[in-house]
Amino acid sequence: MATLVLADHDLGQLSPATARIVAAAAQLGAPVDVLVAGAGVDAVASGAAAIEGVAKVRVAQSPALATLSPEALTTLLLTLAPQYDAIVAGSAAVGRDAIPRLAAKLDLMPVTDIVAVHGPGRFDRPIYAGNAIETVASSQAKNVLTIRAAAFRPAGQGGPAPIEAIDASDVSALARFVAAHRTESDVPDLATAQIVVGGGVSVGSAEGFKLIEKLAHQLGAAVGATRAAVDAGYAPNDWQVGQTGKIIAPDLYIAIGISGALQHLAGIQGAKKIIAINTDPEAPLVKIADVALIGDLFTIVPALIADLEKQGIRP
Amino acid sequence: MKILVAVKRVVDHNVRIRVRPDLSGVETENVRMSMNPFDKHAVEAAVQLAEAGKADEIVIVSIGPKQANDVILTALAMGAHRGILVESAEKLETLAIAKLLKAVTDEEKPDLILLGKQAVDDDSNHVGQMLAGLLDWPQATFASEIKAGDGALEVTREVDFGRATVSVPLPAIVTADLRLNTPRNAALPMVMKARQKPLAVRPLADFGVDVAPRLAIEKVSPPAERPGGRKAGDVGELAGIIAAEIKELEAL
Numbered sequence: 034m035a036t037l038v039l040a041d042h043d044l045g046q047l048s049p050a051t052a053r054i055v056a057a058a059a060q061l062g063a064p065v066d067v068l069v070a071g072a073g074v075d076a077v078a079s080g081a082a083a084i085e086g087v088a089k090v091r092v093a094q095s096p097a098l099a100t101l102s103p104e105a106l107t108t109l110l111l112t113l114a115p116q117y118d119a120i121v122a123g124s125a126a127v128g129r130d131a132i133p134r135l136a137a138k139l140d141l142m143p144v145t146d147i148v149a150v151h152g153p154g155r156f157d158r159p160i161y162a163g164n165a166i167e168t169v170a171s172s173q174a175k176n177v178l179t180i181r182a183a184a185f186r187p188a189g190q191g192g193p194a195p196i197e198a199i200d201a202s203d204v205s206a207l208a209r210f211v212a213a214h215r216t217e218s219d220v221p222d223l224a225t226a227q228i229v230v231g232g233g234v235s236v237g238s239a240e241g242f243k244l245i246e247k248l249a250h251q252l253g254a255a256v257g258a259t260r261a262a263v264d265a266g267y268a269p270n271d272w273q274v275g276q277t278g279k280i281i282a283p284d285l286y287i288a289i290g291i292s293g294a295l296q297h298l299a300g301i302q303g304a305k306k307i308i309a310i311n312t313d314p315e316a317p318l319v320k321i322a323d324v325a326l327i328g329d330l331f332t333i334v335p336a337l338i339a340d341l342e343k344q345g346i347r348p
Numbered sequence: 349m350k351i352l353v354a355v356k357r358v359v360d361h362n363v364r365i366r367v368r369p370d371l372s373g374v375e376t377e378n379v380r381m382s383m384n385p386f387d388k389h390a391v392e393a394a395v396q397l398a399e400a401g402k403a404d405e406i407v408i409v410s411i412g413p414k415q416a417n418d419v420i421l422t423a424l425a426m427g428a429h430r431g432i433l434v435e436s437a438e439k440l441e442t443l444a445i446a447k448l449l450k451a452v453t454d455e456e457k458p459d460l461i462l463l464g465k466q467a468v469d470d471d472s473n474h475v476g477q478m479l480a481g482l483l484d485w486p487q488a489t490f491a492s493e494i495k496a497g498d499g500a501l502e503v504t505r506e507v508d509f510g511r512a513t514v515s516v517p518l519p520a521i522v523t524a525d526l527r528l529n530t531p532r533n534a535a536l537p538m539v540m541k542a543r544q545k546p547l548a549v550r551p552l553a554d555f556g557v558d559v560a561p562r563l564a565i566e567k568v569s570p571p572a573e574r575p576g577g578r579k580a581g582d583v584g585e586l587a588g589i590i591a592a593e594i595k596e597l598e599a600l
Contacts, residue, residue, distance in 0.1 A: 043508070043509055100512075100514075103477065103480075103487055103489070104486060104487070107481060125508050126490065126506075126507040126508045127507075127508075129473050129477075129489070129490075130477060130487070130489050130490075131477075132477075133442070133472075133473070133474040133475075133476075133477035133478045133481070134477040134478065134480055134481035134487065135481070136443070136474075136478065136481075137443065137446055137477070137478035137479070137481035137482050138481045138482075140443075141443070141562070142441050142442070142443045142561075142562035142563055143442075143474060144563065145472060145473065145474065146471065155566075159471065159571070160374070160469065160470050160471055160568070161359075161365045161374060161468070161469060161471070162468065162471065163571055164364075164365050164367075164570075164571065165365065165367050165374050165568050165569065165570060165571065166568070166569045166570075166571055167470075167565055167567075167568050168565070168566040168567050168568075168569070169563045169564065169565055169566065170563065170564045170566055171562065171563050171564075172564075173562055173563075207485070207486035207487075207516070207517070208486045208487075208488060208514040208515060208516040208517075208520075209514065209515040209516075210512070210513075210514055210515075211502060211513040211514055211515050212512070212513045213509070213510070213511075213512045213513075214504075214510045214511040214512070214513070215509050215510045216509065216510040224508075227597055228594075228597070252590070252594065260526070263527075264526075264527065269510060270492070270506050270510070270511065270527065271506070271507070271508060271509060271510050276468070276471065277465075277466070277525070277526060279508075284593075284597055285590075285593050285594075285597070287590070295364075302571065302574075306593065307577075308586070308589070308590065310586075314579075320576045321574040321576055322576070322577055323577035323578075324577050324578060324579075324580050324586065324589055325577065325578075325579050325580065326579070326580040326582075326583070326585075326586045327579060333583055333586075336583040337583050337586060337587055337590075340583055340584055340587035341587050341590060341591060344587060344588075344591045345591075346590075346591055346594060
């Protein structure tokens with residue numbers, strides 16, 4: 034049979050995470066179809082059709098799917114489930130919301146937050162905030178999975194795969210959507226960015242975070258924050274990196290004024306190179322950093338921005 | 349409104365966990381245990397709804413060994429009214445937990461079920477969504493704000509792009525995120541009073557639910573160690589390292 038991947042998107046654009054989820058799903062060894070569910074998602078569908086290794090894109094459009102309601106998504110996936118032996122989503126908010134609901138409806142035990150695929154039914158997933166890795170085997174007739182996109186290299190460009198519309202007229206949401214509060218920003222997607230600049234509670238204020246954002250802008254990087262910085266109101270909640278926030282795996286992570294609480298470290302273990310700027314040489318994050326500079330961030334970061342500019346690194 | 353809150357006893361989140369040398373799991377013997385932090389936010393939310401006159405009864409349910417009574421008592425001391433322990437010596441999968449909670453829901457008939465969004469031991473983030481699916485109830489996961497209205501709740505959720513507000517008709521399931529509230533520490537008189545509150549202990553077999561595991565845990569391994577690096581002497585050296593790194597990324 035085949036594998037169905039739920040495309041990750043925000044109605045307007047396909048998330049770069051989808052190419053990574055497709056790459057992980059391809060490791061299950063079956064042809065991969067992509068489901069684009071939403072409303073007004075034609076551009077998302079053509080984006081998905083251009084991912085290497087996609088056999089077919091299936092598009093379901095309805096007003097109930099426009100809010101990515103978990104109940105509507107589950108109803109839709111239930112109608113498609115008999116045609117697939119694996120249903121896969123990213124472990125971002127939509128997948129986390131819908132996949133366990135779907136699994137329960139199918140009387141299946143889902144495997145979520147997968148960081149390695151060892152075969153059609155064998156997976157690694159982190160537990161205890163990444164302080165242990167569990168290897169699980171499933172011999173269920175069907176597998177319902179979520180993938181940590183950051184743990185996989187993206188599939189390349191290919192296709193275009195054929196796009197077909199499927200009927201979604203009878204799906205409905207149980208909740209009524211009231212409002213979205215979108216954090217406006219033009220920085221790259223945190224979960225898939227190549228470079229991330231993160232700030233901790235030592236940044237001291239929302240005003241101080243402007244300095245972090247300035248460096249990120251210069252480097253073309255996404256901005257991350259610790260839970261403490263978000264709780265203090267210095268940064269919006271969708272910037273939070275860690276066990277309960279976003280999981281990142283950039284090529285370069287620059288951690289500024291971050292001591293390295295366990296739950297933050299859980300979110301950055303996939304980073305290839307870590308640079309830390311901190312006053313405390315004993316901070317856990319300084320100890321695991323590839324390069325650390327000890328000192329006051331308010332002195333170091335402006336000097337760093339000026340120095341990088343001299344070397345020709347500009348936004 | 350009657351509220352059911354599900355709580356789990358887990359290794360205390362401040363404990364540095366240790367993987368057993370035989371890779372059979374994480375050491376939980378002689379380790380400090382406490383209520384899953386996300387569940388504390390769920391209990392606090394229920395108590396705040398009761399204090400605001402929106403809820404008249406809060407029932408706490410936990411599934412686990414006898415010692416899980418401790419986390420039920422913690423919730424009772426915070427202000428919940430009575431507790432149910434579904435006693436199970438074995439570690440159960442989330443699907444089995446959701447089925448047991450459905451059985452409890454069928455008996456208790458609450459209007460609202462509150463849970464933490466995930467447990468910090470297996471980090472699954474399943475049970476609220478699974479229970480909502482089994483009951484065919486609406487779900488509002490990762491809640492950072494709950495406003496009680498007439499027959500419905502307005503819940504603000506933490507999502508990838510920021511926040512989203514949904515209105516869910518009751519009965520419904522809400523899972524708590526960390527910014528929902530600040531859980532209270534119960535004062536000693538409340539802790540003493542909690543011991544007088546009803547706490548029913550029910551054997552797993554009472555519920556007639558198939559709890560056989562669907563997955564085999566082959567091993568549990570420690571994560572790869574990350575060796576520390578070096579210190580940069582000054583800003584100039586650090587700028588050089590970052591510039592070189594960026595040129596390398598651009599070359600790819």
